[in-house]
Amino acid sequence: MDSRNKLEGTPATVDAEIESFFSSAPPLKNRNGGPRRVVCVTSGGTTVPLEQRCVRYIDNFSSGHRGAASTEYFVKAGYAVIFLYRRGTCQPYCSSLPDDPLLECFESTNESNIQVLQEHSEAVKTAIVENRDAVKQGLLLKLPFTTIFEYLQILRIIALPMCNLGPNAIFYLAAAVSDFYVPWQSMAEHKIQSASGPLNMQLAQVPKMLSVLRRDWAPLAFCISFKLETDSKILLEKADAALKKYNMNMVVANELSTRKEEVVVVTSEEKILVRRNKAMGVDEVENPLIQLIVERHSAYMESSNQ
Ligand code: PAZ
Numbered sequence: 001m002d003s004r005n006k007l008e009g010t011p012a013t014v015d016a017e018i019e020s021f022f023s024s025a026p027p028l029k030n031r032n033g034g035p036r037r038v039v040c041v042t043s044g045g046t047t048v049p050l051e052q053r054c055v056r057y058i059d060n061f062s063s064g065h066r067g068a069a070s071t072e073y074f075v076k077a078g079y080a081v082i083f084l085y086r087r088g089t090c091q092p093y094c095s096s097l098p099d100d101p102l103l104e105c106f107e108s109t110n111e112s113n114i115q116v117l118q119e120h121s122e123a124v125k126t127a128i129v130e131n132r133d134a135v136k137q138g139l140l141l142k143l144p145f146t147t148i149f150e151y152l153q154i155l156r157i158i159a160l161p162m163c164n165l166g167p168n169a170i171f172y173l174a175a176a177v178s179d180f181y182v183p184w185q186s187m188a189e190h191k192i193q194s195a196s197g198p199l200n201m202q203l204a205q206v207p208k209m210l211s212v213l214r215r216d217w218a219p220l221a222f223c224i225s226f227k228l229e230t231d232s233k234i235l236l237e238k239a240d241a242a243l244k245k246y247n248m249n250m251v252v253a254n255e256l257s258t259r260k261e262e263v264v265v266v267t268s269e270e271k272i273l274v275r276r277n278k279a280m281g282v283d284e285v286e287n288p289l290i291q292l293i294v295e296r297h298s299a300y301m302e303s304s305n306q
Contacts, residue, residue: 044062045231067089085144143158159217165221230256231303
């Protein structure tokens, strides 16, 4: 044994001491003293580049509204949110702002003064204050992606440390993720030339990361995936199949044209219709949806800790 090992122990005993330190440490708490709950909300669609110096790409539809609104309700419920979002899509606390807030909310009164237009002042104030409060309290971290490569690499980076939170972690996977892609090594470097005639291209299948997330990255987390279809006849059947195939805790099924009005939450025991109901003061379907998820996640945490 050299003098360093005499002082610090063998690598095996150091590893055992480190393991014992972390496994016996009290779990991290929120400021209110409850166990820390963290949710990774994914939002927006991934792109599939066709060239390495990308000029053209295939896109997946998603405005990002679901992810942004859900983030607000999770923060309200005391969760710390990691918001993994597609650049340029909807952001939390910004739904009441016009499309181009910088140009539409402000006016220049004289050479050095800029002020908020009266009609937008409430929306601007709410967006700034609520966003700042969430960030200041450590309840909101925003990470952008564009391509399928960025999305899956960042998701893995997030998932590995979240694994330590066990059942306190939620994955709320609302992003519209590409099913097919061009592997980087077989992708053209430069812009594909149209003079070469029609384009024939074979796309590879994106590996099914939901299985890996569930099995290896965060086996104890509460996992919620989304299923979007345009044909309502196959929606619930597909959601059921995804629930079983990827061993999800819930699959949120939605149809493109009615996704803002209603969703069906599919679990192994039941199918729950969640609707927005303006008459009852429920403006957004995400409000009752997150309430239901928080209830079910609390029960899941309790049963996992017994
Ligand atoms: O982003 P958005 O509010 O316009 O739409 C949300 C959604 C339909 C993309 C989401 O609810 C969803 O179903 N995501 C998963 C899509 C999929 O099946 O790949």
